[in-house]
Amino acid sequence: xxxxxxxxxxxxxxxxxxxxxxxxxxxxxxxxxxxxxxxxxxxxxxxxxxxxxxxxxxxxxxxxxxxxxxxxxxxxxxxxxxxxxxxxxxxxxxxxxxxxxxxxxxxxxxxxxxxxxxxxxxxxxxxxxxxxxxxxxxxxxxxxxxxxxxxxxxxxxxxxxxxxxxxxxxxxxxxxxxxxxxxxxxxxxxxxxxxxxxxxxxxxxxxxxxxxxxxxxxxxxxxxxxxxxxxxxxxxxxxxxxxxxxxxxxxxxxxxxxxxxxxxxxxxxxxxxxxxxxxxxxxxxxxxxxxxxxxxxxxxxxxxxxxxxxxxxxxxxxxxxxxxxxxxxxxxxxxxxxxxxxxxxxxxxxxxxxxxxxxxxxxxxxxxxxxxx
Amino acid sequence: xxxxxxxxxxxxxxxxxxxxxxxxxxxxxxxxxxxxxxxxxxxxxxxxxxxxxxxxxxxxxxxxxxxxxxxxxxxxxxxxxxxxxxxxxxxxxxxxxxxxxxxxxxxxxxxxxxxxxxxxxxxxxxxxxxxxxxxxxxxxxxxxxxxxxxxxxxxxxxxxxxxxxxxxxxxxxxxxxxxxxxxxxxxxxxxxxxxxxxxxxxxxxxxxxxxxxxxxxxxxxxxxxxxxxxxxxxxxxxxxxxxxxxxxxxxxxxxxxxxxxxxxxxxxxxxxxxxxxxxxxxx
Numbered sequence: 253x254x255x256x257x258x259x260x261x262x263x264x265x266x267x268x269x270x271x272x273x274x275x276x277x278x279x280x281x282x283x284x285x286x287x288x289x290x291x292x293x294x295x296x297x298x299x300x301x302x303x304x305x306x307x308x309x310x311x312x313x314x315x316x317x318x319x320x321x322x323x324x325x326x327x328x329x330x331x332x333x334x335x336x337x338x339x340x341x342x343x344x345x346x347x348x349x350x351x352x353x354x355x356x357x358x359x360x361x362x363x364x365x366x367x368x369x370x371x372x373x374x375x376x377x378x379x380x381x382x383x384x385x386x387x388x389x390x391x392x393x394x395x396x397x398x399x400x401x402x403x404x405x406x407x408x409x410x411x412x413x414x415x416x417x418x419x420x421x422x423x424x425x426x427x428x429x430x431x432x433x434x435x436x437x438x439x440x441x442x443x444x445x446x447x448x449x450x451x452x453x454x455x456x457x458x459x460x461x462x463x464x465x466x467x468x469x470x471x472x473x474x475x476x477x478x479x480x481x482x483x484x485x486x487x488x489x490x491x492x493x494x495x496x497x498x499x500x501x502x503x504x505x506x507x508x509x510x511x512x513x514x515x516x517x518x519x520x521x522x523x524x525x526x527x528x529x530x531x532x533x534x535x536x537x538x539x540x541x542x543x544x545x546x547x548x549x550x551x552x553x554x555x556x557x558x559x560x561x562x563x564x565x566x567x568x569x570x571x572x573x574x575x576x577x578x579x580x581x582x583x584x585x586x587x588x589x590x591x592x593x594x595x596x597x598x599x600x601x602x603x604x605x606x607x608x609x610x611x612x613x614x615x616x617x618x619x620x621x622x623x624x625x
Numbered sequence: 626x627x628x629x630x631x632x633x634x635x636x637x638x639x640x641x642x643x644x645x646x647x648x649x650x651x652x653x654x655x656x657x658x659x660x661x662x663x664x665x666x667x668x669x670x671x672x673x674x675x676x677x678x679x680x681x682x683x684x685x686x687x688x689x690x691x692x693x694x695x696x697x698x699x700x701x702x703x704x705x706x707x708x709x710x711x712x713x714x715x716x717x718x719x720x721x722x723x724x725x726x727x728x729x730x731x732x733x734x735x736x737x738x739x740x741x742x743x744x745x746x747x748x749x750x751x752x753x754x755x756x757x758x759x760x761x762x763x764x765x766x767x768x769x770x771x772x773x774x775x776x777x778x779x780x781x782x783x784x785x786x787x788x789x790x791x792x793x794x795x796x797x798x799x800x801x802x803x804x805x806x807x808x809x810x811x812x813x814x815x816x817x818x819x820x821x822x823x824x825x826x827x828x829x830x831x832x833x834x835x836x837x838x839x840x841x842x843x844x845x846x847x848x849x850x851x852x853x854x855x856x857x858x859x860x861x862x863x864x865x866x867x868x869x870x871x872x873x874x875x876x877x878x879x880x881x882x883x884x885x886x887x888x889x890x891x892x893x894x895x896x897x898x899x900x901x902x903x904x905x906x907x908x
Contacts, residue, residue: 309809309813310812310813311809311812311813336812337809337812337813338812338813338814338815338816338817339815342813343813343814344810344813346806346810350804350806350807350809350810352807352810352811352825352828352829353829354828354829354831363811363814363816363824364814364815367811367814367815367816367817367820368815411814412813412814415814415815
């Protein structure tokens, strides 16, 4: 199906620079995915995730840049080169699956095979085989509306994989499922993605999906890459507020001068190890202690703050605080009982220097020296 | 708390009231009276037709060859006209719904023109184009020796011209309502635009196409003005049922006209009801 590549070992399956200009919004995303690699494209709503997926699928032309799939140029605006979706070797699992309502599960899976020139009988046999692989042999004759959400998701996956695409695209594949189904489906999806020999791009806003399913995370905001790396690197060293919230850390940027990082004119944080220059400081909400009065002793960061919000967070209570910096604290119910926790209440915040983590902000990520989280 | 409890208790008898009373409460008189009058206005003439029918002579009048000929011609031409409308109108509706091009709004407006034009004017317009001396008609006559006016084919052309907008509007509406992302899904699976149209789009809008075809057929069956102007009124060739009704009443035979009308009414209502159950309610 795909032209033989001269040097398969060195060429990534996806070699792309996606540029799409849409007035106020501009997507500018370099993207490389190796064979067998699963990359998660993570970002807030409106970051351009789905636009990127549609460009790769051939449903949306680029304004500049290029897309090469398995050595084949499929979109290159400056050379007026454009291959529509139906002639690209892709498989797409859409967010709401888009199973054809008038076809049975079996015929939905066979649809792509038929379009790739396989005769009806052979296509049905292969489709039935795929349904068995996703555990839905019994539902072969069911219409999409008779399937549960989890079943529909698996049919959609089988339909996309049946044509052996070099690039599998998944658009929020678990977003439409309830929490219980999502757990099982995520595990099963992981198995199928591991088996898929081609490249996979997973678009999601759920960090858990990305962490479980992907080998590498690509985080975009406002159409730009803000972070790129494996899960360990990104969870240890977030570089934007969005990523910090995603992995549940308090994150500040400032200028380091020895063991002090100046975050604003009036405020500085003390860190464990000396460093210099533009730096990020991160610490988890569980490292933040709250006191009714100014605590004394031990070299640590303390400052007065005001409670702005409270919410349950697992077994603990997450407290949002305003002050010289905005910070989130996780408090055990026992600790909460000793404090009067109401919005507007002034408290003292304490963070041990040893529990903060500081890393340079201007250089690209050093992946080698990532400490355990 | 007691206040809320009391309130609930006061509401309860109302909720338990029989359904008929609740319906009467919900429909304001200002709507109910005009609605009833409107229904009466629509049904009374039909009732009049049934009441005035010459029931004693009905059997022999029904089997008159002239009647059966007109009925057969009507059903035949209306059905062929509907097929023509489907073949040409569905692609036109697809174009209007799915392809963005300059002048699409103008074309959409043009398509609906026969809808608002008096049918007689449609007939005159058809004569000017397809008549023996018309723009296209003269060429057709000279090249193929083929003329449309005053032929059964002419009846079909007149009916299709008047009925096609109904189909195009219904199908275009169905296409706009159908989720175009199914077509994108088909494309990602390797389906060309044509295969997508035949294998995905058409099945998805089938109920809309059926509804449009029924409307189109009903309009063609009742067509009078354009037909009589363009195709004339020749028994066995161009005299469809509405034309036969008109001719019978012109000749002073009111009973005959009533019988013909009754037949047309029965046939169209029966077919529409059958199609309605089969297609439209299943949508």
